[in-house]
Amino acid sequence: MDTTTTEIMRKKNFNLTEDEFDTLCDQLKNGDESLFEKIFLAHFADCISFLKSKFRMQHEEAYDVTMETLLDFRVAIIRDKISYGNIRFLFTRMASQKYIRSQRKEIVTQEIHSDTDILMGGDEPAVDADDLIYLDKAWAKLGENCQQLLKSFYYDKVKLNEIAAYMEKSAPAARKQKERCLNLLRNNFIQILNH
Amino acid sequence: MKISKKFTDPNLTNEQRDQIMEDLLKSKFDSQLRDKYKTILSKEHGLSRSDGSTVATQSAAESESKNTKGKLYLVIGVVLALVALSLALFFSKGNGTEAVQTNKAQMYLAELSIDNKNVTRNSNDQRAPALIAATKAFNDGNYAEAIKQYALVDQLDNENLFFRSVANMKLGKYAEAENGFKVLQDQIKNGEAFKSETHVYLLLCLKLQNKDAEAASLAAAFKAGSWEAKEAQKLMK
Numbered sequence: 001m002d003t004t005t006t007e008i009m010r011k012k013n014f015n016l017t018e019d020e021f022d023t024l025c026d027q028l029k030n031g032d033e034s035l036f037e038k039i040f041l042a043h044f045a046d047c048i049s050f051l052k053s054k055f056r057m058q059h060e061e062a063y064d065v066t067m068e069t070l071l072d073f074r075v076a077i078i079r080d081k082i083s084y085g086n087i088r089f090l091f092t093r094m095a096s097q098k099y100i101r102s103q104r105k106e107i108v109t110q111e112i113h114s115d116t117d118i119l120m121g122g123d124e125p126a127v128d129a130d131d132l133i134y135l136d137k138a139w140a141k142l143g144e145n146c147q148q149l150l151k152s153f154y155y156d157k158v159k160l161n162e163i164a165a166y167m168e169k170s171a172p173a174a175r176k177q178k179e180r181c182l183n184l185l186r187n188n189f190i191q192i193l194n195h
Numbered sequence: 196m197k198i199s200k201k202f203t204d205p206n207l208t209n210e211q212r213d214q215i216m217e218d219l220l221k222s223k224f225d226s227q228l229r230d231k232y233k234t235i236l237s238k239e240h241g242l243s244r245s246d247g248s249t250v251a252t253q254s255a256a257e258s259e260s261k262n263t264k265g266k267l268y269l270v271i272g273v274v275l276a277l278v279a280l281s282l283a284l285f286f287s288k289g290n291g292t293e294a295v296q297t298n299k300a301q302m303y304l305a306e307l308s309i310d311n312k313n314v315t316r317n318s319n320d321q322r323a324p325a326l327i328a329a330t331k332a333f334n335d336g337n338y339a340e341a342i343k344q345y346a347l348v349d350q351l352d353n354e355n356l357f358f359r360s361v362a363n364m365k366l367g368k369y370a371e372a373e374n375g376f377k378v379l380q381d382q383i384k385n386g387e388a389f390k391s392e393t394h395v396y397l398l399l400c401l402k403l404q405n406k407d408a409e410a411a412s413l414a415a416a417f418k419a420g421s422w423e424a425k426e427a428q429k430l431m432k
Contacts, residue, residue, distance in 0.1 A: 041235050045242055063244045067232065071225050127198050127222040134199040141356060142377040144346035154213070155220040155422050177349075182212070184350045190203045195381060 014039050014084045016026070021084045028156070029078055040070055043088070050092050055099055065102065069095040079157050132151060138188035146181035198254055256328040300402035300430055303363065307399075309392075310334055311358045326355060338362040353382050357389045364400060394427045 004175055006017065013021060016039065051062040062130035070089070073091060076082050082090065139147065152158040176177045202215045236242040249257065311333045330345035335391070345351060345359045360375030376397035383390045401410035414431055417424040 037232070037235060041232060041240060043234055044232075045240065048242075060244055063242075067229055068233065071228060074228070127218050131197055131199040131219065132222060132226070135223055136374065137378045137381065139223070140374055141351060141382075143348040143350055146349045149217070150214065151220060153217045155224050181349060182216070186203055188350075189199055192381070193200060193203060 004046045009084075012088055013084060014043055014087055016084075018084045020089070025077055025080075025082075026130070028074070029156075036074065040091075043091075044070070047095050049094055051095055051099060054096065057099065059167075061099075065095055065099045068096050072098070075157065133188060134192050137192050138185055142181065142184060145177075146184060149174070149178055150181055150185065266305045300399055303399060303430055304403065307361075307365075309361060329355070329358070331360060333358055338365045342366070353379055353387075354389065356382075357393065359395065364396060364403075369400045373397065373404070376400060391421070391423050395421045398423075398427055398430060 010017060012018060016024065024039065027034070028036050040124050047066040047069070048059065048062040052059065053060075057065070069091065073082070073094060073152075082167055149163060152163050152166075159172045160174055160178065163178075164171045167174055167177075169177070198215055201323060202212070202219070207215070233244065248429040250324050311330045323346035325344045329341045329348075330336070332340035332344060341362045342359060345355060345362075346353070351359060356375055357379055360372045360379065363369075363375065364372035379389065379393045380397060383393060394413070396415050400412055401407075401413065411431070414424075417427055
């Protein structure tokens, strides 16, 4: 790749080369968020400006949409759903789609393609503030091994065989461990709810 | 039905249980990330949710006008900074109440000496080696190692959660420690070991994070004349 092409690709990808983007992905998957935060938060304001000019949104609304897009994008990177190419464009398209969804508009503009659908979460979960308080308490009683395993599997969507490899265990052992951790968490919930 | 209550239903299918777990953890960790990102955006990029002034949307004319005024603002800024610095120095030597309060809490923490006399009695308990190692590390003052050993245990009882929280506090991880003590506050029944210590150390964590209103409210709930109340006086007066 010549210098001009590299520069063009950098511009399209938040100033990252392909190697740098791969490093960012690897780091994020291994729990190191620093590069992701550095790169994406530096471009947060650009996305807000884009949303404000495109949809005439208020600042607060554009801020919230960008934040939610960032959270989805983070998970999408961990799940290998994002490839190097035109990340800047993909990010703003996801933000646009998130806004449109939030407005509950049924008409999706033609410029937003179905490939961003796969990156977005479904409906918002029906978790309320009390649930989160109970979860914090139940979670705090778990050991860090269990916390890490459950977070990796359910939140970061890491496959069980990858978790097993990281834990230096077999896949069935990791599955057993996950079940044990789930039961512990469930029992903690029961104790807290009956308290 | 609340999602947390639903989670305890023994008749849930694995798919339903997994969906609930995903929903719960998404809410929990997204919320933590949101707070983290908001702080970074505000501190490092001057970008807040309520104020769009720092976003690069000013017109060219506005930017030019700002440039012209820039030097004047710079001079005013330097003068104000010098005044603020002088005032800060003056108050830190004199009546800097907040600084004194934090120092008091830090001194209390530095002087805090507590031994973990936890005995793991069940030789069949798979947690035993890690807990023994954690206890030893804690008593040796090697709090990082203690935390590392506690991490090897799937589930901590109240006593070990207490010592993990103390270790976190000793390492300056006040938010984690606060979370642990808050859980213990609910879990430990009256009359059980570490109840009073939990109250006082929670208060200490709050003071160390300058959460003064919450600390004051907690201290106000201590029974007059109790050990907690006396310790609180050392931190609050």
